[in-house]
Amino acid sequence: MAPAASRTHHHRSLALVVLALVAAATATVAGAQLSSEDYYDASCPAxxxxxxxxxxxxxxxxxxxxxxxxxxxxxxxxxxxxxxxxxxxxxxxxxxxxxxxxxxxxxxxxxxxxxxxxxxxxxxxxxxxxxxxxxxxxxxxxxxxxxxxxxxxxxxxxxxxxxxxxxxxxLPGPTSNLNGLLNAFSNKGLSTTDMVALSGAHTVGRAQCRNFRARIYNDTDIDATFAASLRASCPAQAGSSSDGALEPLDGTSPDAFDNDYFGNLLSQRGLLHSDQALFGGGATDGLVRAYASDAGRWGSDFAAAMVRMASIGPLTGTDGEIRVNCRRVN
CATH class of the missing domain: 1.10.520.10 (Peroxidase; domain 1)
Structure with a gap:
């Protein structure tokens, strides 16, 4: 058996090796993560x-x-x-x-x-x-x-x-049902709450007739007056020049980033099938009601979900490159 002093030295050496390995592993994990918003403070302050x-x-x-x-x-x-x-x-x-x-x-x-x-x-x-x-x-x-x-x-x-x-x-499409939406977001590591909160981005923007035509002519979970108002600019016949006609995703306040989108869903006035899918007797009805009545809660959940979405599979460290022109590789 080795002397006590020798065993102590061996244990200390082993401990140092383990600590070094842990530190290296930690550094590797940290290197794969994103940094704080001051990342460019030294290299590009503006x-x-x-x-x-x-x-x-x-x-x-x-x-x-x-x-x-x-x-x-x-x-x-x-x-x-x-x-x-x-x-x-x-x-x-x-x-x-x-x-x-x-x-x-x-x-x-x-x-x-x-x-x-x-x-x-x-x-x-x-x-x-x-x-x-x-x-x-x-x-x-x-x-x-x-x-x-x-x-x-x-x-x-x-x-x-x-x-x-x-x-x-x-990418989830405009005709996605609730399960399709939940699966698409879950596959990216995002929760049900993330999905509903992020869908609220449709409080702004426009959609083309081709993407809501089937909804306004075929869906039953749509306000009749709302559907009729959209049919004037989006005829039933596909392939016409009106395919690209635009309508606001949130007709109540088209260019304001607010929670009116969720109120529209309560009234069956979601423009896309995938919008109205969030409110129709399914698992997300409660969140839609909550966001419709509490803009602050939605805003907070939306911001948190955006951070999580922006952290999906980033390239960091020496992976990828810093392009000179965003449209082509260096």
Whole structure:
């Protein structure tokens, strides 16, 4: 048997090795996480102000752009994670997400992100990722429309590929039922509360006739007067020039970020089938009622859900890259 002093030295050495391994493992885990909002304070101090200014100018010119920027971030995060893959144009090695079913002809805001990126490249070249610009722009857009604010964790890096097939399979569509919505959000690690709160983003924005035609002609859980008012601009015949006709997702206050969306659902005035699916005798009825009567609760839950959504599968550390141009890989 080894002397006591030798055994003590061995145990201490073993303990130090274990501590070192634990520290290394902790560092690895931490490296995969996002950082605080002061991430660019040293490397690009004006980063957040630059993004905020670009968003404010865009929303001032077009209130609808606020909803478009929020949707752009959502459509990014649900495909491959929050990695700015949605911004990539088609390239030799992949077909981008812009032409996928849920995005083609409806996704907007690319120019606003380009403008912010151009300014940031002048200020601090290849420092601020396109993925972080999307996340911050979504928050700033909601603020511009009168909605809640939240702290955006930063440190995302940009993907070097995109996936049209994942965009087609992972993004919930306008005809989704409640189970489909719950599954789509659960697959991304988001809860029922997150799903309902985030659906409230439809308090702003517009939808095309092609996406609510079946609802206003076929659904039974719709206010008759509401349906009739929509049929004038959205005829039953598909393929007509009216397919792209726009109607507000929240007809009560189309460009105000408030809880009227949920009140509309109580009155069976949800524009999309997937909107009204949240209130129709299912498991989410209680949340819809709560949000309709308490704007503060919805705003708080929405902000928390946005932080969680913006943390879906980010690329950090040495993964991915910092694109110079958000539309193509370096």
């Amino acid at each position: 980063a957040l102000l630059t993004i905020r200014s670009a968003v404010a100018a865009a929303v001032l010119l077009d209130r609808r752009m606020g909803a478009s920027l929020l949707r752009l971030h959502f459509h990014d995060c649900f495909v491959q994670g929050c990695d700015a893959s949605v911004l990539l144009d088609d390239a030799g090695g992949f077909t981008g997400e812009k032409g996928a079913g849920p995005n083609a002809g409806s996704l907007r805001g690319f120019d606003v992100i380009d403008n912010a990126k151009m300014l940031l490249e002048l200020l601090c070249p290849q420092t601020v990722s396109c993925a972080d610009i999307l996340a911050v722009a979504a928050r700033d857009a909601v603020e511009q429309l009168g909605g809640p604010s939240w702290t955006v964790p930063l440190g995302r890096r940009d993907a070097t590929t995109a996936s049209a097939s994942l965009a087609n399979s992972d």
